[in-house]
Amino acid sequence: MPTIEQALRRHPLPRLESRMLLTHAWPGLTHAAIIGYPERELPDEAASAFEALAARRLTGEPMAYLLGSREFYGRDFQVRPGVLIPRPETEHLIEQALSRVDRGAPARAVDLGTGSGIIAVTLALEAPGWVVGAVDVSTDALAVARGNADALAARVDFRLGSWFDPLDAGARFDLIVSNPPYIERDDHHLAEGDLRFEPRGALTDEADGLACLREIAAGAPERLAEGGWLMVEHGYDQGEAVRGLFSAAGLSQVETMRDLAGQDRIxxxxxAD
Known part of the structure; x- marks a missing residue:
């Protein structure tokens, strides 16, 4: 049986990543124990599990998929191949929603293209008086989202379908949010980094990157209550185009917010009332 130190030295991974994978392979092992007792022997089962995880990481597979979770807005969400990995930029969407719609008052909100459910679940937990719905065209994604809602005790009404289609006829919302596919079909980033492993259909519209955003912007006014907000995440170079889509749909107070890197994001x- 290899020792902790021998196992960690076997693969050319960053030290922190190796430790995270090792604690995942051997439940109960802590980072403090790894540092304090590097001579400790690994059980054969843990050593084999670590070897398999390290080999997958060396191919570039995202840590979030290997560990099965990623933090978002202070909570751990389960993720797996088939859903996007939560990213801190999306927290700006949560902040805008909670600052524009009174979290202490009754409201109806829906998350279009919910993926792992991070937006819908977070809104339901941060504004427990809201009635929150979520839509996704993927049954696999909805299964993950429902699992996250159950694990975090969030009340969310999940619907299977494309954008507005599964919503009840006549339903009106105070808030519509979405982080839709917005990467252009031929963008080189799709073949780089974590994006290589994430579901392509959740990343790109297989067109100019604006197809889903056009559909959402065009359909939102009919589904918004008077005074209701539409909020979307988009690419760093799409702010002007998305503002144009919102204005063409008749929305007012149209504005683009930047992320912490100074890029257009929301x-x-x-x-209008």
């Missing part, structure tokens, strides 16, 4: 608009 565009919002409101249906």
């Amino acid at each position: 565009t919002i608009g409101r249906k």
Whole structure:
């Protein structure tokens, strides 16, 4: 049986990643124990599990998929291949929603293209008086999202379908949010880094990157209550185009917010009272 130190030295991975994979392979092992007792022998089962995880990581597979979770807005969400990995930029969407719609008052909100459910679940937990729905075209994604809602005790009404299609006829919302596929079909980033392993259909519209955003912007006014907000995440170079889509749909108070890197990231608009 190899020792902890021998196992960690066997693969050319960053030290922190190796430790994270090792604690995942051997439940109960802590980072403090790894540092304090490097001579400790690994059980054969843990050593084999670590070897398999390390080999997958060396091919570039994202840590979030290997560990099965990723933190978002202070909570751990389960993720797996088939859903996007939560990213800190999406927290800006949560912040805008909670600052524009009174979290202490009753409201109806829906998350279009929910994926792992991070937006819908977070809104339901941060604003427990809201009625929150979530839509996704993928049954696999909805299974992950439902699992996250159950694990975090969030009340979310999940619907299977494309964008507005599964919503009840006549339903109106105070908030519509979405992080849709917005990468252009031929963007080189799709073949790089974590994106290589994430579901392509959740990343790109297989067109110019604006197809889903066009559909959402065009359909939102009919589904918004008076004074309701539409908020979407988009690419760093799409702010002007998305503002144009919102304005063409008749929304007012259209504005684009930047992320911590100074890039256009979230565009919002409101249906006039």
